[in-house]
Amino acid sequence: MSGDRLLLHISRVVVVAITAIYLSILFHIIIKGIDAIVSLGVSDITPAIWGSLTLVLLSVTMAIPLGVSSAIYMELYGSPKIVEIFDISFEILASIPSIVIGLFGFATLIALHRYIPSFRASLLLASISLCILVLPYIVKATRLGFSETPSDHKAVAYSLGATKEDVLFRIMLPSARGQIKKGIFLAIARSAEDTAVIMLTGAVASYGFVDGLLSPFEALPFYIYYTSAVYSDPGELLSIYEAALILICLSAIFIRLSSGISRGGAK
Amino acid sequence: MIKVSNLSYGYGRKYLVRDLNATFRRGEITAITGRSGIGKSTFLKSINRLHEVERSDFFREGRIEIETSTLSGDVSSIEPHILRRSVGYIFQSPIPLPMSVEKNVSFAMDVAGCTREGAVRDALQSAHLWAEVKDRLDEDASRLSLGQQQRLAIARVLVMESEIILFDEPTSSLDPNSTRMIEELMVELSKEKTILLVSHDMEQIGRVADDVIALEEVSSNIR
Amino acid sequence: MRSFLTLSAIVTASIVVGIALFLLYFSLPLLEGSGLEKTIVGGGDGDLSYGVLPALVGTLWISLLSTLFALFISLFTSMGLESLSGKRYTRFVESFYEILSSIPTVVYAFLGIVLLLPHMRALFGGSGMSILSASIVLSLVISPTMILYFRESFSTVPREYRVVVYSLGGDEGSYIRRVLLPFRAKSLKVGTIMGFARASGDTMVSLMLAGNSLEIPISPLDGARTLTTHIALLFAEDFDSAEFRSIFVAGLILMSVTISIIVSIRKMGAKDVG
Numbered sequence: 001m002s003g004d005r006l007l008l009h010i011s012r013v014v015v016v017a018i019t020a021i022y023l024s025i026l027f028h029i030i031i032k033g034i035d036a037i038v039s040l041g042v043s044d045i046t047p048a049i050w051g052s053l054t055l056v057l058l059s060v061t062m063a064i065p066l067g068v069s070s071a072i073y074m075e076l077y078g079s080p081k082i083v084e085i086f087d088i089s090f091e092i093l094a095s096i097p098s099i100v101i102g103l104f105g106f107a108t109l110i111a112l113h114r115y116i117p118s119f120r121a122s123l124l125l126a127s128i129s130l131c132i133l134v135l136p137y138i139v140k141a142t143r144l145g146f147s148e149t150p151s152d153h154k155a156v157a158y159s160l161g162a163t164k165e166d167v168l169f170r171i172m173l174p175s176a177r178g179q180i181k182k183g184i185f186l187a188i189a190r191s192a193e194d195t196a197v198i199m200l201t202g203a204v205a206s207y208g209f210v211d212g213l214l215s216p217f218e219a220l221p222f223y224i225y226y227t228s229a230v231y232s233d234p235g236e237l238l239s240i241y242e243a244a245l246i247l248i249c250l251s252a253i254f255i256r257l258s259s260g261i262s263r264g265g266a267k
Numbered sequence: 268m269i270k271v272s273n274l275s276y277g278y279g280r281k282y283l284v285r286d287l288n289a290t291f292r293r294g295e296i297t298a299i300t301g302r303s304g305i306g307k308s309t310f311l312k313s314i315n316r317l318h319e320v321e322r323s324d325f326f327r328e329g330r331i332e333i334e335t336s337t338l339s340g341d342v343s344s345i346e347p348h349i350l351r352r353s354v355g356y357i358f359q360s361p362i363p364l365p366m367s368v369e370k371n372v373s374f375a376m377d378v379a380g381c382t383r384e385g386a387v388r389d390a391l392q393s394a395h396l397w398a399e400v401k402d403r404l405d406e407d408a409s410r411l412s413l414g415q416q417q418r419l420a421i422a423r424v425l426v427m428e429s430e431i432i433l434f435d436e437p438t439s440s441l442d443p444n445s446t447r448m449i450e451e452l453m454v455e456l457s458k459e460k461t462i463l464l465v466s467h468d469m470e471q472i473g474r475v476a477d478d479v480i481a482l483e484e485v486s487s488n489i490r
Numbered sequence: 491m492r493s494f495l496t497l498s499a500i501v502t503a504s505i506v507v508g509i510a511l512f513l514l515y516f517s518l519p520l521l522e523g524s525g526l527e528k529t530i531v532g533g534g535d536g537d538l539s540y541g542v543l544p545a546l547v548g549t550l551w552i553s554l555l556s557t558l559f560a561l562f563i564s565l566f567t568s569m570g571l572e573s574l575s576g577k578r579y580t581r582f583v584e585s586f587y588e589i590l591s592s593i594p595t596v597v598y599a600f601l602g603i604v605l606l607l608p609h610m611r612a613l614f615g616g617s618g619m620s621i622l623s624a625s626i627v628l629s630l631v632i633s634p635t636m637i638l639y640f641r642e643s644f645s646t647v648p649r650e651y652r653v654v655v656y657s658l659g660g661d662e663g664s665y666i667r668r669v670l671l672p673f674r675a676k677s678l679k680v681g682t683i684m685g686f687a688r689a690s691g692d693t694m695v696s697l698m699l700a701g702n703s704l705e706i707p708i709s710p711l712d713g714a715r716t717l718t719t720h721i722a723l724l725f726a727e728d729f730d731s732a733e734f735r736s737i738f739v740a741g742l743i744l745m746s747v748t749i750s751i752i753v754s755i756r757k758m759g760a761k762d763v764g
Contacts, residue, residue, distance in 0.1 A: 008661070018633075026589075065498070069495050070499040089506040101509070103725070107512040111512075155362070159351055160352075193594030195596045196718070256589075
């Protein structure tokens with residue numbers, strides 16, 4: 001059998017095998033997760049669910065204005081050199097391991113705690129750190145949206161007496177709306193699933209419901225991590241599957257909604 | 268009125284045109300011709316400073332002075348967006364903004380912050396488009412035919428009551444019927460306004476222009 | 491309005507600088523006190539608890555091994571999908587991989603605990619946690635993204651090439667091996683680097699599956715910690731201890747590696763890879 005045919009056969013075997021492995025993993029978790037929800041109810045993990053939702057809401061809400069403004073600045077007011085520096089900074093920020101971002105949040109805590117004793121590892125700190133984590137997604141999406149705005153439309157608007165700001169609000173932002181939305185969905189998915197950042201900035205194993213910005217909190221990914229290390233009975237093990245299933249659904253939905261951006265640009 | 272004195276311009280280090288002198292008056296249509304690429308569009312864009320939006324290596328020497336009932340002076344001394352309210356521009360291919368017909372026409376007013384009752388209707392009527400779109404004002408403008416879109420572009424400019432209008436090969440992508448309509452419009456508008464027309468079509472120029480300026484090849488064109 | 495924007499931009503851009511500065515600032519006492527060598531290798535008298543060298547070695551082991559596995563998996567899966575492309579189910583399969591790529595790493599890690607570790611325990615004894623376990627699971631984590639990336643780049647190859655290969659007597663295997671892969675070698679490289687970057691930055695899989703041992707690992711069956719898990723494990727230590735300070739050194743190393751990869755990718759001219 002020639003090398004070409006061998007390669008072909010191996011690839012086909014691998015595709016089937018790998019897809020089968022992944023499929024069985026997925027089925028396993030779906031089935032056990034549903035079993036868990038049905039037999040346990042969600043009461044165990046409800047505080048974690050609320051914690052995660054609050055976390056996502058806060059961090060993404062902070063990231064949107066910050067990210068969009070930065071992208072606007074880069075598009076309209078920055079000199080080429082400044083834009084290049086910003087580009088690299090965001091690229092680096094997007095690639096830094098999330099635990100390092102958590103470390104930064106933690107370090108900020110240490111630094112500020114001296115002056116503001118009430119500032120603790122808390123929902124606030126974790127939200128800010130997560131905001132930093134997802135900022136690059138928003139910036140990138142906004143920039144992409146701007147770059148896709150037809151330059152014809154901008155030229156026409158300028159010719160009709162529009163200023164830079166007019167063009168921004170009336171032409172560019174409306175045109176970029178789709179991409180920005182996609183970036184936001186990506187940010188939501190990312191902030192919901194992250195464990196490393198919140199581990200260092202305020203997530204705890206059990207606290208109950210979120211009761212303030214400056215208090216510790218529970219979250220789904222952390223629940224999964226913690227419980228999988230210390231579970232002592234089958235019930236607890238099952239509850240992890242619940243948390244995992246909910247998290248997967250959340251992530252899958254938002255990533256699906258956000259897909260379509262990365263369709264171009266491979267090579 | 269526009270008065271051009273000793274105008275030279277180009278990109279980077281190359282001159283496109285040197286020492287152009289011309290006066291454009293109210294009530295006249297002046298055609299601008301010249302071979303392809305010589306810079307006719309660029310000439311127009313230097314009057315309303317639209318080139319600034321496109322390329323950063325454009326340079327200009329000499330003076331371009333305009334005089335209208337609201338503005339006077341060299342174009343470089345006037346705020347670009349204010350300048351462009353008095354100097355309208357019609358592009359070669361009609362570019363409807365991604366909005367409704369009505370919003371397209373009112374755009375310039377919205378941006379300037381001064382909407383007038385009925386201004387949209389007046390502008391569309393002056394552009395000979397009102398009858399065709401009066402029931403479609405909320406429709407997306409890109410659904411109009413090319414000829415209609417170009418008249419829409421003219422209505423867009425008319426709403427500002429600009430005294431100067433620059434036409435950049437406005438009929439090159441249109442069918443003969445629409446072309447005729449646009450030409451009639453130009454002649455009508457030229458009674459009260461200063462019109463400049465860039466065109467390749469000698470017959471068109473023969474039909475509508477009162478005067479012609481031919482841009483010539485520059486002999487020595489390096490700065 | 492403009493000043494608000496400028497302020498926003500400055501704030502966001504300075505975050506990266508801020509991170510670097512913080513890491514340096516907190517590492518400094520350790521670097522000065524014990525010196526660079528000790529910081530990497532660990533305190534004298536055999537105390538290895540704060541040296542980052544074991545973690546560094548662990549990171550290298552796990553990242554390289556998992557990227558290797560992932561490359562094999564992704565490459566052959568992409569090639570297999572390519573040879574099946576045009577059939578109706580390939581689009582379904584690609585959506586499937588998109589879903590897989592959205593599963594959080596902590597979930598993969600958990601599944602590794604319940605599905606993989608028992609087998610590892612049976613085969614090799616002990617707790618089952620090791621570099622190998624972590625690498626296997628990590629490779630499954632990063633493969634879907636790599637597969638999607640490779641598929642994306644394969645899909646932009648002109649259809650004509652395939653026809654030409656057939657007309658010259660070749661088959662799909664010939665097309666893939668002699669035309670497709672060489673033609674897309676650059677994105678294969680970029681995809682692999684991306685995978686490696688993700689693997690080296692992972693925390694949860696290594697934390698939950700690699701065993702967190704303190705010693706320098708010598709075989710794939712050893713337990714290990716990584717630079718990332720080093721940080722996760724020691725951040726609750728005493729503030730003034732050397733152990734605590736060493737997490738910033740680990741962070742510094744991670745950040746420097748990230749920056750070098752980014753800069754070299756930009757030099758290679760590869761466009762943003764989403």
